[in-house]
Amino acid sequence: MKSYQAPEPGMPLQEVESPTPKPSGKEVVVKTIACGVCHTDLHLHSGAFDLGGGNKLNVPVPNPFTLGHEVFGEVVAVGPDAANVSIGDKRIVYPWIGCGNCNVCSKGDEHLCSTGPVIGLKKPGGFGDHIVVPDAKYLHDAGDTPEHLAGSYACSGLTAYSALKKGAPYNSDSDLIIIGIGGVGMMGLQIAKAAFNCNPIVVDVDNEKLQLALENGASAAINPMDEDAATKVSEITGGNTSVAIDFVGSEQSTAFGINLLRKGGKYIIVGLYGGELKFPLPLIPILERGVLGSYTGSPGDMHELMKLVRSGKVDPIPVEKRPASEANQTLEDLKNGKIIGRAALIHD
Ligand SMILES: [Zn+2]
């Protein structure tokens, strides 16, 4: 099999040939058709998250390391104990796999487990043309979803859906503000319409992305770099927005976004850009400000989301296809904000 691997954090990916894995027990081997490239891949590749104030959180990834957690592929081999799966099935892989034994796993929150064999983080991911999935229960039928888009429901779609659930219900379009309209933010917009009957207000520094969001049903689009941006938002919302979901997670985005909410409003941080949140402590109780994080989604969330996707209710986000051999350039383009929607690596 062929993989594009980082020999060490931050080093350019290298094409590596290795033996194709054989499944044992309940394992399933999936031949990667397409793998979405996510901002998390950038952070994992750099080896660290920026905690602000010059501090970093190192990410413990194996060396060498194969990125890629938005995998769509075809089942090509199954272990002797694998159930409910056949060779030739084309499936989305749920990558946020837990240990299966701890307290969070037993509550169904495998994505919050700290020791699970997460695909594309602890275990080799879809930047390789074959991956091992520990159990067929992590595979999902994509319905009529195009092959190059399907894998993105396992991270950007799931992440957006799980964050939206934390803020729901939404009583009007101006009840929800989405900050950052990259791949995950676009999923947030599409899923807000399909699952929560809400056409949110979107905020982004890129006018081209704002235009795309308007064409896809955003009820208003605001560039926070405009001088009167905050005033414009409050004119639209009357100061009544109860939820903002921040798909950027930078000092600039949080500084702008957290003041757009009404009393009792929730600020949900999803993006991992980095830095520190600065907010006056007395205003947290006085405004009953909720600040919460949202990280990917549970296996249960994935089942709910895929049911919705298979019903055809979720409009697609734009996905650019790139040959897997362009993995390095794709990471670079994502870092520089040059990708509209998502880019997916296509294996031969
Ligand atoms: Zn991701």
Ligand SMILES: [Zn+2]
């Ligand atoms: Zn666990």
